[in-house]
Amino acid sequence: AEVNPVVPHSSNIIAEWDFSSFLGVFNHFQVSFFLFKKFTKILYCNCIIWLLITSFCSHSFPDVTKEYIELTAFTEHNSQTGAVTRSAGRPALLISSTSWTEDEDFSVLLQALEEYEKFVEAGHKLPSLVCVITGKGPQKDYYKKLIDSKEFHHIKICTPWLEAEDYPVLLGSADLGVCLHKSSSGLDLPMKVVDMFGCCLPVCAIHFQCLHELVKHEENGLIFKDSKELSEQLKLLLSDFPSDQGKLGIFRKNLRESGQQRWDENWDHNVLPLIKEHCD
Structure with missing residues (x-):
C-alpha cells in the first residue's frame, strides 16, 4: 500500500527522533500496538501511555443508511421509507x-x-x-x-x-x-x-x-x-x-x-368459434 507522501508514516517520524526528547512528558499517545510496545520498553519512567487505535474520520465516511438514498441510472431508493421513484434527471x-x-x-x-x-x-x-x-x-x-x-x-x-x-x-x-x-x-x-x-x-x-x-x-x-x-x-x-x-x-x-384484446381474448373471439363450428 502507498503512503501519502504529504503525511509521513508515524513510525518513520519516531525513528528520526531522539527518544530522550519524550522523557519527562507525562502522557504519550500512540497510534499502533507497535509504537505502544516500543514506548513501554524505552520510556520506563513514571508516565501514562495511551493507545489510540487508528480509525477513519467520521466526516469523510458518513452513515449513508441515514442520510442517503440508493441510486441507479433510472431510479432512487429511499432506504428509510423503502420508496422507489424515478430519478428526476434520468x-x-x-x-x-x-x-x-x-x-x-x-x-x-x-x-x-x-x-x-x-x-x-x-x-x-x-x-x-x-x-x-x-x-x-x-x-x-x-x-x-x-x-x-x-x-x-x-x-x-x-x-x-x-x-x-x-x-x-x-x-x-x-x-x-x-x-x-x-x-x-x-x-x-x-x-x-x-x-x-x-x-x-x-x-x-x-x-x-x-x-x-x-x-x-x-x-x-x-x-x-x-x-x-x-x-x-x-x-x-x-x-x-x-x-x-x-x-x-x-x-x-x-x-x-x-381496449386492446389480449392474445387469448382474440383467440376466443375469432378463432375458437370457427374451430367449434367445424368440429360440431
Whole structure:
C-alpha cells in the first residue's frame, strides 16, 4: 500500500527522533500496538501511555443508511421509507428488438442516434439515452463493431440477450420502442410492435406497405421513412421528457384506453368459434 507522501508514516517520524526528547512528558499517545510496545520498553519512567487505535474520520465516511438514498441510472431508493421513484434527471430508455437479419437495417437507428447526439450538443433540452437492442442473429457481430466505433457522450447502447420472462419487464420499463422491421413481402406485421403495444409502449416504426394496420400515426406511435425522420421524431417525443403531458404521454394514454384484446381474448373471439363450428 502507498503512503501519502504529504503525511509521513508515524513510525518513520519516531525513528528520526531522539527518544530522550519524550522523557519527562507525562502522557504519550500512540497510534499502533507497535509504537505502544516500543514506548513501554524505552520510556520506563513514571508516565501514562495511551493507545489510540487508528480509525477513519467520521466526516469523510458518513452513515449513508441515514442520510442517503440508493441510486441507479433510472431510479432512487429511499432506504428509510423503502420508496422507489424515478430519478428526476434520468435518461430515457429506448428499446428495440431484432433477429439481426437483412430485414432490419440498424444503420438507420445508429444514424438517427448520431443526429440526436448533435441535437443535445447544440443545446436542445433533451435527455440522455440508454438504447437497449435485444436479440440474436447473423449480423449482430457486425453491428456491435459498428456500435463500438461510435463516440457518443449522451447515448449508451447495449445489446443483451434476454430470457423470455425478462423481455416483457424491459418493455414495461421502457419509454419508447423503435421498430426497424421491413417485411420482405410487405404483407406481414411485426410482432415486436404487438409486444410493445401490449406493454402500452409507444413505438416509432419504419414504413412499409401494411404497417398502418398496426401503428396508427400520431395515435399510438409515429411512422418514419429514414434516419432523418427518426431523429426528428426522437427529438419531438423526448422534448418534454420525463413529463407525461407531451406527445409521448398521449400515445401511452391512448394505448391504455384502446381496449386492446389480449392474445387469448382474440383467440376466443375469432378463432375458437370457427374451430367449434367445424368440429360440431
